[in-house]
Structure formats: C-alpha cells, structure tokens
Amino acid sequence: MFHLQKATQVTSAESDQTGNDILLRLAEHYRYPPRPSEGPGAAAPFVRANMVASIDGAATHDGKSGGLGGDGDKTVFRVLRGLADVILVGAGTATTEGYRQPQPDEAFADLREENGQTPAPALALVSRSLSIPPDYPPLSHPDTVVLTCASAPADRRAALVDAGATLIDCGEDDVETSTLIETCGKRGRPRVLCEGGPSLLGSIIADDLLDELCLTTSPHLAGGRAGRIVTRTGDGEDTATLKGMSPAAIITDDDGYVFTRWLRHGRSSIH
Numbered sequence: 001m002f003h004l005q006k007a008t009q010v011t012s013a014e015s016d017q018t019g020n021d022i023l024l025r026l027a028e029h030y031r032y033p034p035r036p037s038e039g040p041g042a043a044a045p046f047v048r049a050n051m052v053a054s055i056d057g058a059a060t061h062d063g064k065s066g067g068l069g070g071d072g073d074k075t076v077f078r079v080l081r082g083l084a085d086v087i088l089v090g091a092g093t094a095t096t097e098g099y100r101q102p103q104p105d106e107a108f109a110d111l112r113e114e115n116g117q118t119p120a121p122a123l124a125l126v127s128r129s130l131s132i133p134p135d136y137p138p139l140s141h142p143d144t145v146v147l148t149c150a151s152a153p154a155d156r157r158a159a160l161v162d163a164g165a166t167l168i169d170c171g172e173d174d175v176e177t178s179t180l181i182e183t184c185g186k187r188g189r190p191r192v193l194c195e196g197g198p199s200l201l202g203s204i205i206a207d208d209l210l211d212e213l214c215l216t217t218s219p220h221l222a223g224g225r226a227g228r229i230v231t232r233t234g235d236g237e238d239t240a241t242l243k244g245m246s247p248a249a250i251i252t253d254d255d256g257y258v259f260t261r262w263l264r265h266g267r268s269s270i271h
C-alpha cells in the first residue's frame, strides 16, 4: 500500500565537486521520453509544465513567481530549458517576469546536438489581445513566434508584424490550445516546456493536453491572497474533471525545496 522511499537529495557539496556533472545528472533525470527519429511519432508533442508554489499553494510572492524560487529551483529551471525545444508561455507572464531570448547553454550543447535539437529553445508567446509592447526584444528574433487567433485586433497585429514578429493564428475567435500544441510539433519543436502562467496552464489542463507537471514546492507558507498555479475563468469550482497523475520522482535540495515530477496517467511515452 505504501511505498516509503527517501527522496533523492541534491546537495550543494555535490554540485561544487562535480560542476556541470550535476546539471547533466539532472538532465538525465528529467529527460523527455525517447521519440522515434522519423515517422509521425517524431513530431508528436510532449507537453511538460514547470511551476513553483509555496507549501500553501501560492503561485506568486510580491506578484512574481521568482519570489518563491531558490538556487535549486533556478538549477532545475535551467535544466528543463536545456532539454526543451520550445518554451511556451503566456505573453503576460513573459513581459511581467522580464523574459529574454533564450540563449544556448554550453552545459547542454552536446546533449542537444545528439538529440538533433537547435542550440537554444525557441520562445512561443501566447496572446489573444496582442497587447505585447512592439519593442519587447525577443519579438523580432527569428525563432520567436506569437501564437494568437484570427480575431486579434488588426492594429496590434500590424504593429507587431512591423516590429518583426512572426504571428501564427491558432483559432478564429480564441486561441485553441490543441492547435497551439500541434503548431509546436509542426514547427519541429515537439519537446514543449510550458512555464505558465496560471491561465495558460489552466487552458492546457482543461483540454487534457498536459503530459507532465514539474512542480517546485518552495519551503514557505505565503498566506495572503496569491492565486494557484492554475487559474481558469469559466470552470465551476467543483465541476472540472479530476485528471489522474502519477508521481515520477521527488528530489530535495539543501534549502528544503522539493521538486516533484508528475506524469499524466498513460503518458510516460510519446503518444
């Protein structure tokens, strides 16, 4: 009935001794499920989300998720980016949290080359309103896409295109979550890392498109009124269908952070 196992602990002493080895060990631990090099399975997206919450479920402190993070959390964040083809993020989160263009990380260069991946993950910004400042630097990078819908305001669309952005419509009146994810696969970026925020993750979960959740529990009680890692307007509080997840791993660090991986039932491989 019970499986009493000690969580794997990653200590700072270990990380001092082994330098990049700890990153590669974590990369092995967090690797995406293997995929065929050809055929339909090669482009099948696998959607992982990485989120942080306090023990009492707050997704932010002082309005940002960074307020809950620690050194271990930053390391896991770096490893997950090192493994991903694309970082899928709500435009609001990208601008609030000051996202920059992802850069190649030397620690994962060989691994990415072996996997046939580009040197750095691309950025995919999700927005219906397109109220992204046209001078937001990652917009004009050739690897960045803005995933929106046909009914997005035409003037904002024109302003972003003029600023060098690549816009892709993923629906008519709304951004359809399934089309978002399909688009990542079709663009050759099937290892999807969703970094939130809570609204985007809520849509992905509502459509049962999340394969894996990597959740950092920050060793703090936040109190207050901060929201959860998932918010979704429209769903009744108790009516959303529960989706079963299986624990895949638990890691702790010196500072008391707990890093869990949860797989959606039956999604431990590329589907």
Ligand SMILES: NC(=O)c1ccc[n+]([C@@H]2O[C@H](COP(=O)([O-])OP(=O)(O)OC[C@H]3O[C@@H](n4cnc5c(N)ncnc54)[C@H](OP(=O)(O)O)[C@@H]3O)[C@@H](O)[C@H]2O)c1
Pocket: 050, 051, 052, 053, 058, 059, 060, 063, 064, 065, 066, 089, 090, 091, 092, 093, 094, 096, 097, 126, 127, 128, 129, 130, 131, 132, 174, 175, 177, 195, 196, 197, 198, 199, 200, 201, 203, 229, 231
């Ligand atoms: N704890 C964590 O791990 C974590 C992670 C990320 C963010 N956060 C925090 O969460 C807060 C932001 O929450 P949020 O829910 O507003 O973030 P969000 O999910 O990034 O939503 C922000 C914007 O993204 C776009 N968006 C999201 N889902 C969409 C969908 N299904 N279709 C079309 N557009 C969509 C919308 O842009 P438009 O309005 O332009 O249409 C929306 O306003 C910030 O305080 C951030 O720091 C916490």
